[in-house]
Amino acid sequence: MTAPTVSHDQDHALRERAKTVLPGGMYGHMSMRRMPDGFPQFMARGKGSRLWDTDGNEYIDFMCGWGPIVLGRQDPIVEAAAAKQMAEGDCLNGPGPIMVELAELLCDTIPHADWAMMAKNGTDATTACVTTARAATGRRKILIAGGAYHGAIPWCTPLTGGVIAEDRAHLDYFEYNDIESLRKAVDAAGDDLAGIIISPVRQELARTQEPATREFAQECRTLCTKTGAVLILDDVRCGFRIDLAGSWNSLGVQPDLAAWSKAIANGYALSAVTGRESLREATQTMYVTGSFWYSTVAMAAAVATITQLRETDALGRMRAAGEQWRAGLLTLAASHGLTVEHSGPVQMPLLQFQGDVDSKLAFTWANEAVKRGVYVHPIHNGFVSAAHTPADVDEALDRIDGAFATVAASI
Amino acid sequence: MTAPTVSHDQDHALRERAKTVLPGGMYGHMSMRRMPDGFPQFMARGKGSRLWDTDGNEYIDFMCGWGPIVLGRQDPIVEAAAAKQMAEGDCLNGPGPIMVELAELLCDTIPHADWAMMAKNGTDATTACVTTARAATGRRKILIAGGAYHGAIPWCTPLTGGVIAEDRAHLDYFEYNDIESLRKAVDAAGDDLAGIIISPVRQELARTQEPATREFAQECRTLCTKTGAVLILDDVRCGFRIDLAGSWNSLGVQPDLAAWSKAIANGYALSAVTGRESLREATQTMYVTGSFWYSTVAMAAAVATITQLRETDALGRMRAAGEQWRAGLLTLAASHGLTVEHSGPVQMPLLQFQGDVDSKLAFTWANEAVKRGVYVHPIHNGFVSAAHTPADVDEALDRIDGAFATVAASI
Incomplete structure (x- = not known):
């Protein structure tokens, strides 16, 4: 299964400019320097459970700004x-x-x-x-x-x-x-x-x-x-x-x-x-x-x-979205013959592949997920928000299927 | 010259509540606990060179949020x-x-x-x-x-x-x-x-x-x-x-x-x-x-x-307002027979009274100024912004005259 073609032209132009004026091109936890090429460095906007990079690519977001977004963006x-x-x-x-x-x-x-x-x-x-x-x-x-x-x-x-x-x-x-x-x-x-x-x-x-x-x-x-x-x-x-x-x-x-x-x-x-x-x-x-x-x-x-x-039932909705996400990911992984662990509270989960000691498979998976419009991190726990509807999670699972396929094909 | 009567009822009610849930009633540089009773603890809003406390008292502001406000509030x-x-x-x-x-x-x-x-x-x-x-x-x-x-x-x-x-x-x-x-x-x-x-x-x-x-x-x-x-x-x-x-x-x-x-x-x-x-x-x-x-x-x-x-000429306007403020304060002090020093860059000045080793006169002056609608600090440098017009400074000088009179009368 081939990865979709995604444009990062705007992002690359910004990265070039950033190299001059920001140490390392970017620093801290939002530096994408060591991340695979599917990850955009810069983000343009967000709403609810979604965000868009500067090239207009849309993501269903499972990082929530690395935690701060709990009710969804632009609540x-x-x-x-x-x-x-x-x-x-x-x-x-x-x-x-x-x-x-x-x-x-x-x-x-x-x-x-x-x-x-x-x-x-x-x-x-x-x-x-x-x-x-x-x-x-x-x-x-x-x-x-x-x-x-x-x-x-x-x-x-x-x-x-x-x-x-x-x-x-x-x-x-x-x-x-x-x-x-x-x-x-x-x-x-x-x-x-x-x-x-x-x-x-x-x-x-x-x-x-x-x-x-x-x-x-x-x-x-x-x-x-x-x-x-x-x-x-x-x-x-x-x-x-x-x-x-x-x-x-x-x-x-x-x-x-x-x-x-x-x-x-x-x-x-x-x-x-x-x-x-x-x-x-x-x-x-x-x-x-x-x-x-x-x-x-x-x-x-x-x-x-x-x-x-x-x-409100925001905490309950967030937990339910997390449970749906976990169950769906485990089912998808199994359908591709992959053994994974999805650990942590469901609101802040981390997916790992069995035997993936150097996180190589995790990086492949996250990169393919991001290319397919699902924003996850390979090695840092993710975050779910109360704005993640059952339909959002279903759509994300649908999008991310190809990422598991790519991992399965790479083994 | 008697100080004007200023209501702090809202402020006092808030201070009572704050005593329970904020250590010391407030902490850090915005704690007014050791300040004289003319100083409100809480502020409601600001615009340009002015701000208002929760009782609706208006101040021409020479602290600028302790520095951050440089173009005036709500620029x-x-x-x-x-x-x-x-x-x-x-x-x-x-x-x-x-x-x-x-x-x-x-x-x-x-x-x-x-x-x-x-x-x-x-x-x-x-x-x-x-x-x-x-x-x-x-x-x-x-x-x-x-x-x-x-x-x-x-x-x-x-x-x-x-x-x-x-x-x-x-x-x-x-x-x-x-x-x-x-x-x-x-x-x-x-x-x-x-x-x-x-x-x-x-x-x-x-x-x-x-x-x-x-x-x-x-x-x-x-x-x-x-x-x-x-x-x-x-x-x-x-x-x-x-x-x-x-x-x-x-x-x-x-x-x-x-x-x-x-x-x-x-x-x-x-x-x-x-x-x-x-x-x-x-x-x-x-x-x-x-x-x-x-x-x-x-x-x-x-x-x-x-x-x-x-x-723009914002820096120039800010400097001019600072110079007008300094000159006016020195003139007012002299008119009340008081010898003062107004030190530091004019954009960040501090007024001190001669011989006022324990800052007693400075506290009296600042308290009377605040009661008269001019927000200054007794011992921390103040701040001027580019939103301070010549008319604002004139009005502040007019309001603060009675503060010098009170200091002069207290010696």
Whole structure:
């Protein structure tokens, strides 16, 4: 089965220009430099579950802006709330009433949240959590799961150019879902343990997604409570997709602090920290601030987003779309004689081919999918939104069939 | 002269609610907790040079959102560009063509800029600069002027709760505008000197603003060139207000890297790093990224902002308004028998009263000004925009006369 011919002329012209003025032609997670040639570098527009590149190619989108889009692009209620706020003013000399409203909404929605602070990046939130844990306890050690992603500044970035040894002083590592390794790290930290930071799901590139087990999540809670350390849940990626009460809520675990971003405002730049009463005072010894951290428009978008997630069946629709997507992909793979694993919460899945240790088949599959108008990533988990209708998923499955055929033919 | 009676009922009601859900009732630079009672905590809207609090009180604004507003609030050209981009999509799966356009515009506008990278916060940009300097040189020491503000994460924050000693390892300090102290710090760093980070103007709370002298700025340049270290200009606060070619351009000094934010997009959340060709490669060893760093709307606003600054007399109008403001304030102060200093670039001035060591008079003055509808800060530098017309400044001077009278009466 031959791949369709897709034009990338506009994209290539933009890439040529970008080579001069953007390091590497592009940088960070949206750099397509190491991706196969089916992937466009630049995007033009989006609506609902769809997006279009600069050459006019249409995609049914299973990346959702790498997470932020949870209600679908250009959600009319979110856009109306943002536009209304924009007409009044965004970056004023003080926060708007919407900041109080958003903080109240977060505290009302999230069981552990007695207060909230707003920022712009996920990294702002995870960094503020770590700093708050140290400020509150007067201790230094922070435990992190090896390989986990918590942001992109020196203490946490996966690419270590310019990072000095001291940037990671007093960080120690354990193995996700391995209670023994966690206990060992807690023991080693001793009375200098400030906190544990952990994501609700083990989500690493090209690795089977692994939700935390109930036992492991509860052990994180127990150990922090016992030692007086702070349990930080990094809900930046999973937050507002699985459970509004926090992604470990169904495991019976509430953290002391949580970091939120991505889906919080359906694409508007915002992040947040929520915390327990006992940690409120510690934040007063820190300077938690940024030029745009009080801007109202993203907060209005967040209130509209979270309210819709609370008051409609958006989470249910998103889960159903994810289940339909998973079931359909597994059926398609089997029909082509391919054994695959589709891991992680259905709202944030990753497809892997059996025995594909170097991800070669995954790259082929994703590239053929993108050429056929289905935007998936070969090795990073995808994202489903509440705007993905059953018809969208059916159409995507129809389009992606040829990608499995190409993989099957390549083996 | 009695202060006018101003209602803050709405503001007080919001403050009561905020006490519960926001640590300290508010945090960061927009917390009014330690400000006198004339200052509203919450703002409702803004237009041009004016803003209104939630009780409907109007202010002629000399803080400009703490810097971001450079063309005035709700600038029609910027808003139109942002709205047009928003209608297409903001947070897509890849950057839009506008990212290339913005990077080209920055490289065309700023002499040292061979490339640009975009982020959200000023702190993102200063941190990326420091990391790039270390990545490029393979050295560790960064020199900083004592008391300078370069952001709000552990390596640079002025409030040190939760900061551990290692966060500031390999930072060393010199005295602004003191060539001898700089040379001493450079010597002490020896062959481990990665870079010097410095703001174009010494701008500290409640301290006479002090632009860099030509000799000092040139010595920064010379020492970096001689030692192979990286000169980082933190133009987050001053950038796009004084000189589009960089705030040390008139001193004949171009840095190797610069950090930009605040005024870059007239209030939209954006920051940028620009750098020389020799540092391009080093950025490829770092993970410079964030969930919203490729979002198009703020970039469209930045292109519209910078283009207007380039193609109109906006910078000239802003300077003229600053000069009129300075001259008027000095005349008013003298008319009340008060000796004051109005320091810093006229676009970012600070008023201080002679002998006012504890800033008591400054607080009285600012409070009375705010009560009279002129928004100024007692100890932080203010900001003037291109939307401040001669009539606006006249009206502000007229309104603020009573604030000087109150200060004079209090001595």
